[in-house]
Amino acid sequence: MPSYNFQHRFADAILRGLKRQTIRAKRNNQPRVGQTAYCFTGMRTKKCRRLVTWPIRRVRDVMLTKQGVWLDGRQMQDELLESFAQADGFSHWPGMVVWFSKTHGLPFHGDLVMW
Numbered sequence: 001m002p003s004y005n006f007q008h009r010f011a012d013a014i015l016r017g018l019k020r021q022t023i024r025a026k027r028n029n030q031p032r033v034g035q036t037a038y039c040f041t042g043m044r045t046k047k048c049r050r051l052v053t054w055p056i057r058r059v060r061d062v063m064l065t066k067q068g069v070w071l072d073g074r075q076m077q078d079e080l081l082e083s084f085a086q087a088d089g090f091s092h093w094p095g096m097v098v099w100f101s102k103t104h105g106l107p108f109h110g111d112l113v114m115w
Contacts, residue, residue, distance in 0.1 A: 005043035019089035054115035
C-alpha cells in the first residue's frame with residue numbers, strides 16, 4: 001500500500017486527472033504494478049487530506065538531467081519532453097527541470113510510478 005504525499009501545488013492537477021504519474025526516489029519497498037497507491041497532500045500535518053487512490057499500472061526506472069529523461073536506460077526523444085512534464089503536473093519541461101534541480105538536485109535517479 002504505497003502512500004504518496006504531494007505538495008499543495010499539485011493537488012488540483014491530481015484531482016482533475018491531469019497529473020497521471022509521480023517520480024520518486026528509490027525505496028526499499030518498491031511500488032508494484034497492481035498495488036493501490038494512496039495520494040495525499042499535507043501528510044503528517046493537521047491539514048492532511050486524501051486526494052485519490054489509484055491502481056498502479058506501470059513502474060519504470062527514470063533518470064532526469066538538464067538534457068532530458070532516460071526511461072529504463074533509454075533516452076526519451078526531445079519532442080516528448082513537454083508531454084512528459086505535463087503528465088507530471090508541470091506546465092512545461094523547463095519548469096520541471098528547475099523544480100527537480102532545486103528540490104532534489106540533478107541528475108535525479110528514481111522510479112516513475114504511473115496510474
